Amino acid sequence: MKSIQVYQCFCDETRLRILNLLLVGPMCVCHFSEVLGVPQPKVSRHLKALREAGALESKRCYNWTICSLPEAPSALLEVNLKCLQDLRSEEPVFKKDLKKREALMGRLLNQAEELPGQMRCLIEGC
């Protein structure tokens, strides 16, 4: 039963936090690690799980791997991503993560001359 795969994605807090961040826009692996305060291998494994369930797409861009929500999500996924968005107000972690994301992005934009390629990928969608 294929839809179970989607539900399994949503059963883990770290994965929910990743999806919550992606609802705002693409991010790269190392930034998940930083924003969530979670070790990189852990992030990597969860990203793999999301990818295999069709809940995430990623592409290499210079030395970053930029992750985003799938362009054509399944109906089930789409509905639950919407739910996740609505859940933001109830879950302080989500809001906290978004704040950290914003701060990180601001910092990155300041150094943008030093990492032009990746930033272009991230901002303009490469």
Add this chain to the structure above:
Amino acid sequence: MKSIQVYQCFCDETRLRILNLLLVGPMCVCHFSEVLGVPQPKVSRHLKALREAGALESKRCYNWTICSLPEAPSALLEVNLKCLQDLRSEEPVFKKDLKKREALMGRLLNQAEELPGQMRCLIEGC
């Protein structure tokens, strides 16, 4: 994170099949066992999980325990029950279960004089 509980409910095929049946109307524990072809203790444990996640209500009616979907489901649950309904056409098991349910209900109605109390509960909502 409370919503994870809801998603965990939807991660198990047996539970999905139970919910699918309940979308049509209330059922009692022993009938789940019969319709799904699953041992009673297994059904009982899954019902407990659903109950604890707020995805099921049940009340004793004579010697039956009649289960139904909650009157006031959470938004998250409601949305996903709707999805489950849409999934019916893609999952043969669901349709097969519904057929068996229908057959069972017909049979029960024929013996209705012998079990008036429970049937009233089941049909009229007690």
Add this chain to the structure above:
DNA sequence: TGCGAATATTCGCTTAAACGAATATTCTGT
């Protein structure tokens, strides 16, 4: 009160998830 049907729970086991730590791989720029 005691019997039987319906339901719930416990026990021991098996399987699957998740994790940290360490390591391997991939890629970019020099």
Add this chain to the structure above:
DNA sequence: ACAGAATATTCGTTTAAGCGAATATTCGCA
């Protein structure tokens, strides 16, 4: 080709889920 940054994978362990079999509990009725 090499060094270093970013990412992925492996290993061994821990924790959680699910299961069948057996047993306990609950409840209606004679």
